[in-house]
Amino acid sequence: MTPKTLAETGESDDGLSPMGIRLRNRRKDLKLTLQDVADASGFSVGFISQIERGITVPSLTSLISVCRVLKMDAGSFFTPPKNDQPITRKQSRQAFGLTGLADNKLTYERLSASFPGNILRSTLIHEPPGFRSEPMSHEGEEIYFILEGELTIELDGARTILNPGDTAHFPSTVVHATWNHTTEPTLIFHTCTMDVFGDGEPSGDPNTSLVITRAADRRKAPKPSKSKKGTDNE
Amino acid sequence: MTPKTLAETGESDDGLSPMGIRLRNRRKDLKLTLQDVADASGFSVGFISQIERGITVPSLTSLISVCRVLKMDAGSFFTPPKNDQPITRKQSRQAFGLTGLADNKLTYERLSASFPGNILRSTLIHEPPGFRSEPMSHEGEEIYFILEGELTIELDGARTILNPGDTAHFPSTVVHATWNHTTEPTLIFHTCTMDVFGDGEPSGDPNTSLVITRAADRRKAPKPSKSKKGTDNE
DNA sequence: CCCGTTTTTTAGTATTACTTCAATAGTGCA
DNA sequence: TGCACTATTGAAGTAATACTAAAAAACGGG
Numbered sequence: 313m314t315p316k317t318l319a320e321t322g323e324s325d326d327g328l329s330p331m332g333i334r335l336r337n338r339r340k341d342l343k344l345t346l347q348d349v350a351d352a353s354g355f356s357v358g359f360i361s362q363i364e365r366g367i368t369v370p371s372l373t374s375l376i377s378v379c380r381v382l383k384m385d386a387g388s389f390f391t392p393p394k395n396d397q398p399i400t401r402k403q404s405r406q407a408f409g410l411t412g413l414a415d416n417k418l419t420y421e422r423l424s425a426s427f428p429g430n431i432l433r434s435t436l437i438h439e440p441p442g443f444r445s446e447p448m449s450h451e452g453e454e455i456y457f458i459l460e461g462e463l464t465i466e467l468d469g470a471r472t473i474l475n476p477g478d479t480a481h482f483p484s485t486v487v488h489a490t491w492n493h494t495t496e497p498t499l500i501f502h503t504c505t506m507d508v509f510g511d512g513e514p515s516g517d518p519n520t521s522l523v524i525t526r527a528a529d530r531r532k533a534p535k536p537s538k539s540k541k542g543t544d545n546e
Numbered sequence: 547m548t549p550k551t552l553a554e555t556g557e558s559d560d561g562l563s564p565m566g567i568r569l570r571n572r573r574k575d576l577k578l579t580l581q582d583v584a585d586a587s588g589f590s591v592g593f594i595s596q597i598e599r600g601i602t603v604p605s606l607t608s609l610i611s612v613c614r615v616l617k618m619d620a621g622s623f624f625t626p627p628k629n630d631q632p633i634t635r636k637q638s639r640q641a642f643g644l645t646g647l648a649d650n651k652l653t654y655e656r657l658s659a660s661f662p663g664n665i666l667r668s669t670l671i672h673e674p675p676g677f678r679s680e681p682m683s684h685e686g687e688e689i690y691f692i693l694e695g696e697l698t699i700e701l702d703g704a705r706t707i708l709n710p711g712d713t714a715h716f717p718s719t720v721v722h723a724t725w726n727h728t729t730e731p732t733l734i735f736h737t738c739t740m741d742v743f744g745d746g747e748p749s750g751d752p753n754t755s756l757v758i759t760r761a762a763d764r765r766k767a768p769k770p771s772k773s774k775k776g777t778d779n780e
Numbered sequence: 781c782c783c784g785t786t787t788t789t790t791a792g793t794a795t796t797a798c799t800t801c802a803a804t805a806g807t808g809c810a
Numbered sequence: 811t812g813c814a815c816t817a818t819t820g821a822a823g824t825a826a827t828a829c830t831a832a833a834a835a836a837c838g839g840g
Binding site (some may be wrong): 345347357358362365371489532 | 785786787788789790796797
């Protein structure tokens with residue numbers, strides 16, 4: 313049994329895991345000693361030291377306790393799994409209705425940045441009149457915010473019409489689909505917690521750690537260019 | 547040493563942990579047997595069964611392996627820690643600039659739902675002219691999307707003016723602050739991965755698993771009502 | 781340099797993550 | 811309904827390691 317370990321997947325040059333490094337940095341930011349953290353979390357000083365140095369991997373419950381003391385989100389130590397399977401990449405494309413793309417031009421504008429550990433993905437979706445996405449279900453959660461136009465959203469078979477300013481927030485495991493039932497385009501601000509752009513593991517390039525996007529500079533190229541690229545990869 | 551366990555914090559009536567339940571549901575969604583998952587992850591059938599039934603808590607590395615097979619985000623099993631310390635609640639309020647509240651009326655409209663495992667929090671922020679938030683830094687990440695007006699956002703000391711349609715997406719660990727430098731209100735759609743509403747552990751009520759919010763129905767009450775409640779708790 | 785504090789190292793052991801195999805439950809078919 | 815096969819659970823165990831306590835080393839300030 314040789315699954316990748318947290319230490320292994322992120323081992324830095326000096327043998328310390330990013331989890332340990334992050335925990336130590338956080339502790340120091342808070343001006344706490346190992347003893348402080350140990351006392352507050354109920355563990356020994358030596359154990360905390362070992363975790364920070366990547367010598368010991370804490371159990372789930374131990375990690376939760378330490379993160380509570382350090383006011384950290386334990387989940388942030390888990391980057392979404394890097395998925396190497398072509399079939400799943402195709403599924404990811406389906407998640408945004410590309411299989412329903414005929415002569416309708418569904419376009420996307422990516423808004424969100426990519427940096428180590430980030431999980432948010434935001435897009436501006438221009439959904440053309442009559443466009444229907446395929447029903448889909450996947451892990452994560454998402455929020456739709458209607459900027460312009462109307463949208464019919466179907467969740468577990470139940471249809472609801474959303475108007476400008478309306479939102480829908482739901483676990484993505486719910487079977488969902490959208491339909492622009494009108495004769496005008498719909499503009500949607502969409503945020504989800506899923507790797508829909510195929511970023512995989514971000515490079516950690518500091519230049520991508522912060523993105524400020526300008527409405528005026530936004531590309532208007534259709535998403536299909538991404539689809540073609542995906543096809544080449546397969 | 548009695549930290550709360552994953553099973554303990556979310557134990558359902560029949561003794562099963564939500565983590566196990568979610569894993570099982572996901573496995574069944576994928577039409578996989580315990581044996582399939584065991585084979586693919588490199589563990590035994592019995593172990594996977596025990597995890598699903600909440601009898602055994604997997605190690606971090608084991609959880610990662612199982613989640614990889616099930617194409618799940620291991621981080622989603624960690625809800626942000628429920629923090630019982632008043633000082634931290636105050637800090638949470640600071641995170642949204644309440645300590646800067648004088649005679650300016652900064653208002654929030656919550657958009658996001660609350661359901662087990664959810665991590666997204668969305669609000670519509672009406673930032674009044676001249677309002678400045680306190681510089682803040684915390685775990686998580688966030689996205690600002692300007693709907694109306696302009697906003698100066700300061701990240702690590704660097705100021706940038708955002709116009710309608712612009713976005714900023716950054717790790718919340720970056721010291722950040724906002725300033726409505728104009729003479730008109732600014733309307734911001736804000737999404738982050740932090741428990742800013744004090745939801746704590748969601749009740750799991752199915753009625754809160756999906757929220758469709760209507761622009762017309764949205765409450766206009768200022769957030770300060772939440773602030774007062776926090777004060778009473780202290 | 782000295783001293784107090786902090787962290788690491790060392791040498792364990794208590795705990796449990798994880799296994800194997802038998803028993804039970806579930807399902808489909810004749 | 812009975813049977814055969816598959817899927818899952820239960821029982822009993824142990825290898826691995828999470829986690830400890832105490833000593834040693836490192837660190838920082840006066």
